[in-house]
Amino acid sequence: TKPSTFLVLGDKTSAGTLAIISLSRDNFLPLTLEKSTGAVDGYLEGATLNTRFGSYPHSTLLDVPWGSQVRASNVDTGSRGKKRRRDATDEDTLIASQDDDDDSTAANAPVKKAVTAPSGFIYVLRPTPELWTTSLPHRTQVVYTPDYSYILHRIRARPGTRIIEAGAGSGSFTHASVRAVYNGYPRDADDVKGKVFSFEFNESRYEKMQVEIGHxxxxxxxxLTHRDVYNDGFNVNGESPNATAVFLDLPAPWEALHHLSRRKLQKGGEEAEEDSNWVSPLDPKQSVHICTFSPCIEQVTRTVTELRTLGWVDVDMVEISNQKINISREKVGVNYPTEKGYNSSPADVLEAVTKLKSLAERNKDTQRVQALQTGAEGPDSEMDLDSTPNRENQPSNSNGAVDDMEKPWMQGRLVHRPESELKTHTSYLVFAILPCEWDEEAEAAAMAKWPCGN
Ligand code: SAM
Structure with missing residues (x-):
């Protein structure tokens, strides 16, 4: 089996694999890299990623080390680029035709104007569950990283664990849990058993997720099983997943809990009719840890009651209040020391102006400079290290202010601010444990292992 790039760190990107494209700090895009078809009928490139930060033929993203920064193509190969002929005379211009939407006439389309392609850059990142969570196509509310990292820790998900999950939704939790339980390739080895048993009753979500998982x-x-778990429980083809960890992100988790028992029970804990074919979906030899994820306290109350009724213990509830804190140097109006004492002129303004000038010179794309000036999000505003003027070449002011600002602590006060955007779906997490049943056989086995046993 070919190992998943989510799990096994390869060196370089390759065709047919998923990459996560970082457009700016909080803007990620999943992209399946395609092999370049080369020039076809006089046109350059095959698949191309077009962004507001420029165009990136997939050929420029292939066979590069994960994490690479890739510059935009000199020529915009976007919607207008479809019409660019291979014999274009100026590689730094793109030729826009009159009729942008008509491919059939593209090759012969009269040249209307030449536009300089924007020169941005992107990073090509190896997919991880965290990056997938921030870039996946949302079909439902999803569980975010601060929640799932805590949940996976509390339900003891580790390499080799068999975990039950419902509903699968958009697969955010699925990807995080599969990494937690993954314990190596090849998968047919006897000692390899970590697995996620995921259930989803919405057919279209199930189908989309099945495709994603394969991809x-x-x-x-x-x-992944297409199933209403309230009615039909958690066994797969009549066989037990032998799970020791369970995560339920369902509207009514209490409707499904009676299926997660060691004996056949009805909702509310009453014994169900004898059924010789019935098997528990849980590992009979180990305690089982569960987490349910519910936005309302009423859901929590009903879940807790059902858990207690069914014999779960150590029931508790947690709410994750995640807060991102942004730390930066505050330069505006700062006093910084120079040889002639403290300088109160706003050196940050000088620095900002110099930066803008150098950007404008290097990149004639005035729109992007305007975006920077207005603080709009984009690679240049946050990450373009190359566009930062070289301090050594920078003009210093009469007090030698720029030289003094070489030292980080002179570049301003260190300030921290909580970021307003909270990327978590606020929910209450209910945890509980179902101990394994203890009988004479279990006692004998335990005593046999016990150093002081008979
Ligand atoms: N945890 C998921 C994630 O991180 O992407 C999101 C789950 S979403 C909030 C809840 C999902 O539960 C929905 O996709 C819904 O279709 C599914 N669901 C609701 N009732 C169900 C049931 N009885 N059996 C199986 N799935 C169910």
């Missing part, structure tokens, strides 16, 4: 190379580790 991400995770079919061996995720068994």
């Amino acid at each position: 991400h190379g995770l079919d061996d580790l995720v068994k």
Whole structure:
């Protein structure tokens, strides 16, 4: 089996694999890299990623080390680029035709104007569950990283764990849990058993997720089942997943809990009719840890009651209040020391102006400079290290202010601010444990292992 790029760190990007494209700090895009078809009928390039930060033929993103920064193509190969002929005379211009939407006439389209292609850059990142969570196509509310990292820790998900998850939704939790339980390739080895058993009753979500799981190379580790778990429980083809960890992100988790028992029970804990074919979906030899994820306290109350009724213990509830804190140097109006004492002129303004000038010179794309001036989000505003003027070449003011600002602590006060955007779906997490049943056989086995046993 080909190992998933989500799980096994390869060196370089390759065709047919998923990459996460970082457009700016909080702007990620999933992209399946395609092999370049080369020039076809006089046109350059095959698949191209077009962004407001420039165009990136996939050929420029292939066979590069994960994490590479890739500059935009000199020529915009975007919608207008479809019409660019291979014999274009000026590689730094793109030729826009009169009729942008008509491909059939593209090759012969009269040249209307030449536009300089924007020169941005992107990073090509290896997919991880965290990056997938921030870039995946949302079909439902999803569980975010601050929640799932805590949940996976509390339900003891570790390499080799068999975990039950419902509903699968958009697969955010699925990807995080599969990495937690993954314990190596090849998957047919006897000692390899970590697996996620995921259930989803919405047909279209189930189908989309099945495609994604296959595409991400995770079919061996995720068994996705189209199922209403309230009615039909958690066994797969009549067989037990033998789970020791359970995560329920369902509107009514209490409707499904009676299926997660060691004996056949009805909702509310009453014994169900004898059924010799019935098997528990839980590992009979180990305690089981569960987490349910519910936005309302009423859901929590009903879940807790059902958990207690069914014999779960150590029931508790947690709410994750995640807050991102942004730390930066505050330069505006800062006093910084110079040889002649403290300088109160706003050196940050000088620096900002110099930066803008150098940007404008290097990149004639005035729109992007305006975006920078207005603080609009974009690679240049946050990450373009190359566009930062070289301090050594920078003019210093009469007090030698720029030289003094070489030292980080002179570049302003260190300030921290909580970021307003909270990327978590606020929910209450209910945790509980179902101990394994203890009988004479279990006692004998335990005593046999016990150093002081008979
Ligand atoms: N945890 C998911 C994630 O991180 O992407 C999101 C789950 S979403 C909030 C809840 C999902 O539960 C929905 O996709 C819904 O279709 C599914 N669902 C609701 N009732 C269900 C049931 N009885 N059986 C199986 N799935 C169910």
